[in-house]
Amino acid sequence: MKKRPYLLPPRLTLALSILFLLASAYLFWANNSFDMPTAELALRKSAAEHALTYEDLESYPLSFEHEDGTRSDFGSFYFARRADSFYVAQPKPLANTTFWIGHLYPLRPYQDSFLNSMPVFNSEGPDSTYVAEKRAMLVTTPDPAVARMTLTQYTVPLDADVPKEELIANYSDTQDCVETAPGSGVWVCYLTVPEYPYASSWSFETIVRAYAADGKLIYSTPEE
Amino acid sequence: MPYDPISQYCGKVCSMVRLKRYRAALRAELTAHLEDHADCLIASGMDAEEAKETAAKSMGDPYDLGAELDALHSPWYPRLSLIFTGLALFVLLTGMDWEYGALSYYRYAPFSSPHALLEETISQGILAVGDVKGGGTIGSYAFSRSGAAAIQKNPYPEYGGPYLLSVVISSQNPFFWLEGLDMAGLPVRLSSQAEEVPLSHSITLDEQGVFRRFYCVSFPVEPPFASRYTFDLGEGRELSYTVELREVEAP
Numbered sequence: 001m002k003k004r005p006y007l008l009p010p011r012l013t014l015a016l017s018i019l020f021l022l023a024s025a026y027l028f029w030a031n032n033s034f035d036m037p038t039a040e041l042a043l044r045k046s047a048a049e050h051a052l053t054y055e056d057l058e059s060y061p062l063s064f065e066h067e068d069g070t071r072s073d074f075g076s077f078y079f080a081r082r083a084d085s086f087y088v089a090q091p092k093p094l095a096n097t098t099f100w101i102g103h104l105y106p107l108r109p110y111q112d113s114f115l116n117s118m119p120v121f122n123s124e125g126p127d128s129t130y131v132a133e134k135r136a137m138l139v140t141t142p143d144p145a146v147a148r149m150t151l152t153q154y155t156v157p158l159d160a161d162v163p164k165e166e167l168i169a170n171y172s173d174t175q176d177c178v179e180t181a182p183g184s185g186v187w188v189c190y191l192t193v194p195e196y197p198y199a200s201s202w203s204f205e206t207i208v209r210a211y212a213a214d215g216k217l218i219y220s221t222p223e224e
Numbered sequence: 225m226p227y228d229p230i231s232q233y234c235g236k237v238c239s240m241v242r243l244k245r246y247r248a249a250l251r252a253e254l255t256a257h258l259e260d261h262a263d264c265l266i267a268s269g270m271d272a273e274e275a276k277e278t279a280a281k282s283m284g285d286p287y288d289l290g291a292e293l294d295a296l297h298s299p300w301y302p303r304l305s306l307i308f309t310g311l312a313l314f315v316l317l318t319g320m321d322w323e324y325g326a327l328s329y330y331r332y333a334p335f336s337s338p339h340a341l342l343e344e345t346i347s348q349g350i351l352a353v354g355d356v357k358g359g360g361t362i363g364s365y366a367f368s369r370s371g372a373a374a375i376q377k378n379p380y381p382e383y384g385g386p387y388l389l390s391v392v393i394s395s396q397n398p399f400f401w402l403e404g405l406d407m408a409g410l411p412v413r414l415s416s417q418a419e420e421v422p423l424s425h426s427i428t429l430d431e432q433g434v435f436r437r438f439y440c441v442s443f444p445v446e447p448p449f450a451s452r453y454t455f456d457l458g459e460g461r462e463l464s465y466t467v468e469l470r471e472v473e474a475p
Contacts, residue, residue, distance in 0.1 A: 010301035017308035024312035031325035034401035048399070050406045051363050051458065082459065085409030106409050 035099035039091035042102030043078055046089060050104050056080045057089075060180045062137065064190040072190055074135055079186060080104065086139045110208050110219055112136040112149065112189070132193035132204065138177060140185045144210035144218055147177040151191040152205045229273075230258045233280040240290025243299040250293060258283065334433020338372035338392040341429060345440050346390055349377030352449060356391055358465030362458050365395040365405045365437075373467045375449055384425070385444035389414075389453060391467065392429075394438045404428030404437035407457060414443050415454040 008016070029035075036042040044054045062074035080087045086109070091102035134151050152172040171194070177187035210219035234254045238247045258279045265275035283289060322328060338356075356371035371393035378388045395405060407426040429438040443455065449469070457463040 010297070010305070013305045014301045014308075017305040017312070021308040021312040021315075024315040027327065028315050028319050029401070030330075031320050031322075031327045033326040033403070036401075045402060048363055049403050051365075051410060082409060083411055087409065104406075 032097070032099060035094060035097070035101055037098055037100065039093075039100045039102060042091050042100040043089060046102045046104045047080070050080075050087060052080050052082070052087070052104070056082075060184070060186060062180060062186075062188045064135070064178055064188050066190070072135070074137075074188060077137070078102070078104075079139075086141075088137065088139075107137075107139050109139055109141040110210065110221055112138050112206055112208055132171075134189070134191045134193075134204070134206070136177075136189045136191070136206070138187040138189065138208065140187065140210060140219075143183055143185050145213040146211040147179075147187045147189075148174060148209045148211070149177055149189040149191060150174040150207040150209075151193060152207075153193045154203050154205065229277045229280040230255060230262065233258065233283065233286050236286035237290040237293065240287055241294045241297065243294070243297050243302070245302070246297045250297075329430055331431045332433065333431040334436045336431045336438065338368075338370070338394065338438070341431060341438055342372040342374055342390065342392040342440070345392065345429065346374060346376045349379065351375045351377065351387070352469040354451075354467055354469035356393060356465050356467050358454075358463075360458070360463035362405060362410075362462045364399050364402070365397050367463055368394040368396075371465070373453075373469065375445060375469065378444075384442065385446070387445050387447065387449075388442040389445045389467065390440055390442045391455075391465065392438060392440050393465070394436055396435050397437070398435060400434050404432075404439060407439070407441060410458050412443070413456045413461070414445070 007013075034045070036045055040054070043057060047054050047057060057078040057080050059076055059078050061076045064072045064074070066072065075090060078089045078091070086107045087104040088107050089102045089104045091100050093100050132151070132153050136149060138147055138149070140147060150172060151174075154171075173191040173193055175189055175191050177189040180186045180188060208219070208221045209217060212218050234251045237254060238251050241247055241250060258276070261279035261282065262272075262275040265278055266272055270278065320327075339353075342353075352375040354373045356373045357369065359367050359369040361367065371391055373389065373391045375387060375389050378384055378386055405428075426439060426441045429440060431438050441457075445453075451469050453467040453469075455465055455467070
């Protein structure tokens with residue numbers, strides 16, 4: 001019996017190995033939810049999944065100018081409006097991969113979006129303290145003259161049983177939000193809660209108020 | 225070692241073939257062919273040494289023949305096969321998060337029955353069941369012409385009211401990398417109600433195929449229930465379905 005040099009013909013083996021590689025690449029991509037390799041492709045994918053097109057998205061570089069003239073940049077955001085629906089996305093690279101995500105999130109009017117909110121540990125000084133920072137975005141319909149946000153941090157200090165009223169006085173910040181462009185209905189807010197002592201647990205409360213040009217309160221959450 | 229023209233010829237041919245694994249088989253086949261030719265020449269009265277020499281010469285230049293055979297049996301086929309197989313195994317063994325990746329919760333079931341999926345999705349509190357006919361296209365999503373529907377008691381009445389009309393439909397999309405259509409922000413109109421009603425919820429089910437996605441879309445409805453509902457979905461009402469309910473029980 002003639003001994004065959006190959007189990008399968010070499011070209012068939014090559015074709016099968018290419019198919020195997022393509023199948024493994026497909027499974028790898030599918031297992032990563034078909035995330036895209038660039039920010040634009042991620043936005044195009046997300047827009048298509050919401051029956052929108054990439055061209056429907058408007059880009060706003062969001063930044064907040066503080067009273068002292070300094071500016072905090074929040075990066076570029078993408079928005080889309082459709083009837084009463086409002087979508088927002090900020091494409092971000094996924095950690096430890098080459099993929100980007102750019103999910104469009106529905107945002108109801110006056111619902112604040114946490115762009116960034118985190119307690120920052122400050123270990124300097126004799127006592128450990130935290131500083132809370134909140135960067136938020138709002139969309140408003142109809143467009144008010146003023147949008148104002150209050151961030152309150154409730155905590156249980158280890159050293160004293162502080163009344164809630166005192167906590168609000170000590171650990172609360174209220175700021176007017178800044179509209180990204182006149183009439184855009186997109187506002188950014190930047191709040192910080194000054195240093196507060198270490199606590200075993202804490203929680204944050206956000207209150208949004210919007211006023212008409214004559215000063216009349218037209219929106220508040222929670223309702224007042 | 226005695227001079228053997230056939231062996232020498234085969235050696236020259238094989239020296240041109242880079243694929244070592246093929247050389248032994250090639251040498252055996254070529255030697256057998258040349259020896260057969262030489263035997264014929266010997267049978268016709270030629271001297272054995274001369275017959276071998278003539279048989280070898282009749283094959284032409286050994287280096288040209290070797291080059292042609294090398295092109296036919298390029299070593300790059302097995303090399304590339306090995307590289308591609310190795311890459312595929314590397315991706316599958318090291319790049320896949322089988323525990324938490326998307327494939328860990330997908331169920332490959334492109335030919336699922338909408339009625340079976342509806343029963344799995346809402347197994348309790350069903351007051352009426354029926355069929356859905358219609359269809360349409362939104363973007364690149366082409367929706368199925370039929371589906372299944374049921375009216376159920378809402379297990380979470382604080383979200384969407386006490387009763388829900390739930391519909392299971394599916395879509396086909398050539399762009400397999402797109403997830404299911406997110407219908408949450410699309411305008412919806414249900415025939416039995418004068419005002420546009422928001423969807424109570426719309427979910428893409430775990431069952432899916434490469435191109436197919438299944439959805440469970442729910443609307444709030446109020447008794448008395450009709451036996452026929454129609455609903456439109458989309459800015460231009462691209463998606464339109466009629467729901468025929470066969471069994472309706474009073475709540």
